[in-house]
Amino acid sequence: MSFFCLLWIPLFYFFRRSISAGKNGMVGWALLLGCAAVLVRYLTGPFITPAGFGLSCWLHGFIDIVSLPVLVPIIVCVLLVALRRFPSDVDIGGFTFLWLIPLTFYYSVDGSLLYSPVMLVLVPLLWTVQTLGVSFFIDCIFKYRRWYVIIPSIPAAAALPLIASSAWWAFYSQQTQIGCLFLFVSIIPALVSLILEWGGNAALAKNREQESPVPDL
DSSP, rough: OOHHHHHHHHHHHHHHEEHHHHOOHHHHHHHHHHHHHHHHHHOOOOOOOOOTTTHHHHHHHHIIISSSSHHHHHHHHHHHHTTSSSSSOOHHHHHHHHHHHHHHHHTTGGGTTTTTTTIIIHHHHHHHHHHHHHHHHHHHHHHHHOOOHHHHHHHHHHHHHHHHHHHHHHHHHHHHHHHHHHHHHHHHHHHHHHHHHHHHHHHHHHHHHHHHOOOOO
16 A cells, blocks of 8 residues: 555556656756655644544644645646746646655655555545546636636636545545445546546547648658
8 A cells, every 4th residue: 555655656657647748847947846745744733633523623633634734736837837936837736646656655654654545545546536626627627718618617626625625534434335425426527537538548549640740752
């Protein structure tokens, strides 16, 4: 399970790049800021200590484990684009995956998480679906800039971290059926994102083949 936690995010990052257009993910900045975030996490410890399996446990999952670690790099990337420090075509999802790589290393060597499938397997999966889903909705807003796209995209992007944290909370509380339901719902935007990225990359490759000159025989 430690190997899964260590390798899932990096391998999925390269898998996604292989089926997408390969936009700039600002590799150096993402890894550097991700290391800084892990250092802050190590020095400060968890922000919320759960008491039982109620609201404090859910908040602990949202802030310390599942959602905030994903939302912080997404927000940072969007702010840097708005401030024109990053190019407008930066890959928000790729930047977030790279930011999370140092955190996966930290989790995989944390002895307190040993033999915890909820932390070492479920959490990387929830990071993945949130990264894909939230970045997909943000890209839709930036790309289309139409009210009929913006209106559903904003609440969907806001709801996805809540659903993912609820999935973690349900599995952590041993409510497996509820956890599976939340996990299934959180996976849907990620699947749509991957399918559209694969389709867009395939269409781009086909156009390049059609535009390339045919050599004379």
